[in-house]
Amino acid sequence: MKLFKFATIMFVLVYMVPAQEPAAVSPGTAGGQARAKIISPEVHADGRVTFRLLAPKATEVLVQGNWEGGRGLAMTKDASGLWSVTTQPLEPELWAYTFSVDGVRTLDPSNYNVQRDGVGFMNTVLVLGERSKVFQPQRVPHGSMTAVWVPSSLMKTPRRAFVYTPPGYEGGTNRYPVLYLLHGSGGDEEAWPVMGIANVIMDNLIAQGKARPMIIVMPNAYWNELASLDLAGPRTAPPPAVGSGAGSSSYAENEQDIVGDLIPFIEKHFRVLAGRENRAMAGLSMGSGITLNVAFKRLDVFASIGLLSSGALRDPKAGMETIQKINPKFLADPATTAKMLRLLFFSCGTADPRVDGMAKVAQELNSRKIPVVWKTYPGEHEWRVWRHSLADMAQLLFK
Template sequence: MNARHLRSIACLGFLAAALPAGAQDGRRQGAPSNLKSVEVSPEKQVTFRIYAPNAEAISVAGDFGNGKMMKDDRGVWSVTVGPLPSDFYTYSFNIDGVKTLDARNPMFKPGIAGNDSMFEVPGQESDFQATKDIPHGSLHAAWFPASVLGGQRRLHIYTPPGYEVSKDAYPVLYLLHGSGDDDAGWSTIGRAGFILDNLIAAGKAKPMLIVMPNGSLSIPDGIRRHEADGKTLTAEWKAASDANQAKIARHLVDDVVPFIEKTCRVKPGPANRALAGLSMGGGHTTRVLTSTPRAFTAYGIWSASIGKDGGKEWEAKNTEFLSGANLLNGSIGILSISVGEKDEGALAGSKALGEVLTRHGIKHELNIGSGGHTWINWRKYLNDFAPRLFQ
């Protein structure tokens, strides 16, 4: 995939400059010249290293867990974890209490909640998202007017192999990220382009565009998040979050889709559009489903919850949507809910969504698989979802 990602240039410069005083990268005097900061063994164990002779304590953490690092007589800190299943992982160092990226590793995931370094444990289990010797699509970043939100907004667009030289029009999958990420999430740690490259090359999915917009909005200043117990969300916070969700749903339908259908060579109309999202993006997908259900022909709701009350409040708020089962079942080809059995934050709410839809006769599927609230699951959901679209 040919990534034209200007932001990565700026971020790489940031990585080299963002180390705490106690840390040094391999280019500084005294550091071993052959130091490998992340090394994967044939047994799929992963060793992390960083040169920081003046640091007092260092650990590494990622979506594989965490590990306390030990210093040798050269000033190199290291720890070995695993073996790990074949997949892509994020990580960062904590040096004397300061989160630090790996300055020796140019592979990273940006996000509004912070950046993380990345590495791959290769193997058959992750073959579906590997970088292979096949035709690759392209990745583009574009700014566009966001009338619903105000100002300019950025999104990423994956175009399939051959798009630049073809005259064909293509269907579109709109793919939404979760809280803490931005529109670059799916094209970096999400591996969306490589997953589609591999599916298309294998004849398992139709060539399509993937549009990855930025779904993040800030809660207004001055709104307290939790009650005195530190756990319960305040009514003001919940109202602000609900308002943001409604804005993003309108933004997708009124800003993003028209921009894509005006500027890209795509097939217009709901029959040629699919929408899927993870976590917060799954909530946005659900909101679009309930507010403008016929805007898309397929919906994927991944690791998203409709609340902790068994869906009672959500059901009461969406009576108009839920009363239209016959119309919905005729216009929506796929309504798929997926969640991991270890996803403590979304499992119950995903089950509740399925139960509410069943009660009202709305056709859907509920897939409960292994794992938790991680990109390891969401990449698999995309790999399963995309081949079913636009057939």
């Protein structure tokens, strides 16, 4: 087995250090010559954030942020060519943004907090508060994030996944339940460790006694992709057809990849608790479609299921028909289904077009005595919704 250790700091501290409130421009030296250092972003005590960019020749600079009113936020230029704008107070959250300079999307060169989401890059800024504490590394015991290469019966070569092990795993003897957590369309195995900061969330929840210590396995949900494209290059087979966040049109390969290859590998190489009651599967968007088609079918393997922002349930009538097609017994014998499920968790952003359909499917399942935990969060189809989803779901798993 090939294992590659990555220090937690590589995934989280690079973009999780909150911006301070120094002077807008501070003195510095480089090569023996004085120069000005631009402070951006600058988080103020009341939650307002000031962004700055030195671009003397630009005619228009905008901030493109994912907070309300943050898209196309116009900046103003002073006599030195320094552009700036200050937002209204923002809610405590890990926010994402880029600059648009004369129509060209660019990163903030003064902010080293950068995330990659698929092939796109963005800066982040953490506004501290009670709601965002779970996203900030605290002075608590930390788990480990490990890259593993899992033999694939479909690709005939190993594929990469990340595995979070909780504090105390290394050097211990305890066995742990496992959550198999999938990314969405365009993502890869780095999505949940980086964009989702799953390890930071779990470290904090475990330290507070809010979540049971568990292992989280974050594979590449594209069964025909060896690893993130920056590492492995293009896919060696055509990608699955994707539509409405539902994932690939045929899920037999996903089932083989997860149930046939990934789970046996994890249970051989990590100290896990055996049995379906100690396995959960969840995914966002495309990953929720895969979860729906694999976990709803394989209740003999998974006892806990999470669907985050599921396009497959956007149309409630079609969603219920999909569930019926995947596993006729799921709806035909609700008493048995309810008994087999330890947790069925649905979540979505309040501004996501999928939210109404998911709410109606959750309501319908609850009316049939198949309990669904239904959560909504401010936001669209985005990571701030999915990070909070993981934080809430983790507190309910394996209890």
